[in-house]
Amino acid sequence: MKSIQLIRVFIASPGDVSAQRDEVERLIWNWNNEHTDVTNVVLMPIRWENNSIASYAIDKDGQAVINEQILKSSDILIAIFGNRIGARTSDYESGTIEEINVFHHYHSRGVGIFFLDIDTPEHLIEERLRVIDYKNSLIENRRGLYATYSPERIQYFLTKQVHELRDVYGDDISRESNDEKESPFQNIFDDLVFDHDEQLFFIFSVEKGLRNFGARWMAKETLKDVEEWEQQHNLQNYLSTRYESVLIKLEQRKLLSVAEYTEPGNPRLYTINNKNYLNLKKTIRDNPDSVQQLKSHFIIQSNPIVLDLDLPF
Numbered sequence: 001m002k003s004i005q006l007i008r009v010f011i012a013s014p015g016d017v018s019a020q021r022d023e024v025e026r027l028i029w030n031w032n033n034e035h036t037d038v039t040n041v042v043l044m045p046i047r048w049e050n051n052s053i054a055s056y057a058i059d060k061d062g063q064a065v066i067n068e069q070i071l072k073s074s075d076i077l078i079a080i081f082g083n084r085i086g087a088r089t090s091d092y093e094s095g096t097i098e099e100i101n102v103f104h105h106y107h108s109r110g111v112g113i114f115f116l117d118i119d120t121p122e123h124l125i126e127e128r129l130r131v132i133d134y135k136n137s138l139i140e141n142r143r144g145l146y147a148t149y150s151p152e153r154i155q156y157f158l159t160k161q162v163h164e165l166r167d168v169y170g171d172d173i174s175r176e177s178n179d180e181k182e183s184p185f186q187n188i189f190d191d192l193v194f195d196h197d198e199q200l201f202f203i204f205s206v207e208k209g210l211r212n213f214g215a216r217w218m219a220k221e222t223l224k225d226v227e228e229w230e231q232q233h234n235l236q237n238y239l240s241t242r243y244e245s246v247l248i249k250l251e252q253r254k255l256l257s258v259a260e261y262t263e264p265g266n267p268r269l270y271t272i273n274n275k276n277y278l279n280l281k282k283t284i285r286d287n288p289d290s291v292q293q294l295k296s297h298f299i300i301q302s303n304p305i306v307l308d309l310d311l312p313f
Contacts (some may be wrong), residue, residue: 003040008164009158010046010074012099014086017116020149021047024078027154034265038252041162046074067102075110076161077103080149082116085130097134109164111140112157156261163259166273184255185280189290190303199294200239201246204229206284211272212259215247218268235298 025045027310036042048070071077079100086094091103102113115135120128138146147153187193188202203213208229214222226240239246247270250256255276260269272280284291 004036005041005042007041007076007162008044008046008070008074009076009078010071010099010103011078011105012096013079013080014082014084014094014096015175016084017080017082020080020082020116023151024080024154027151028158031155031158035159035162035258038254039162039166039257040254041166043076043158043162046070067099071099071103072106074103075107075165076158078110078154078157079111079113080116081114081131081134082118083120083124083128083131085127085134093130093134110161112154112161113146114153115146116149118120152263155263159258159261163257163271166257184253185276185283188280188283189287189294195249196294196297197239197242197246199248200235200298201250202280203242203284203291204239205277208282211274211277213247213256213270215244215267215270216262219244233295234300235295236300238298 009028010303011021013021025047028043028045032042032103077100078098081096086096089095092098100111100113108203115131135146148159165179185202188199194202204226205213208225210222210225214220226243227237229235230237230240245268247256251258251267251270256270256272258267259271262268268299
């Protein structure tokens, strides 16, 4: 039975963007439908109205209770602003800003702030100006990632954050130590475990010092590197003609992960996390004979000289 890692996504916003809060929750469940089977990751949307519980506390307001119950235990925060900045709390200009700051102080990562590009009614102009002032303060203080709200940007942000968590905690996103686990790259020269195109890809990656690999319209630059590497070593175009299919195979085997999507379901950039890359690099450098033997199977042979044979009459 495979292990599933739960990542909690806190949705923060003032009350005027309830439709976008619902949309973000749907996008999170859509992400799970598309990616959980491959990544072993399940994203859980966290909303104060659904996940906090009634609590009596002395010297704590409602926002402080939310912070303690569900905010600090979340892994990613998505904040959405429309025309309103939100209701002021005891310590901050609004509850949403407090959630952003508390989360950032506690995690130092994983914050995405999105602003709606919408018309502003006249009676909300003053409130909208407060939102713009807050956005400008983010620019000045370089706090978090902010962008104009769109479903595509939310999906991209989620994927990017999952990728970063995988890079920190390993491919299974386990926060427990994985030091005793066997590296998946110890047997890369075993033909029963890896195909030749996969083996060549590993060697190419280490010899060219690459960890990121473009796909679809971003494949051109990496394919150029592959072809140059094949020419440099006088190799047939075996890897370059199978390049994108290798990416898909290795991603399915969880040796590569998707770093960027053009749109949901269409990867444009794959990556190998740092821990796996270091293990791969060590295996390649510890086995120079195996590297040369594999390359020898794909050396371009000169055309043999054919001698005319005496006819039998």
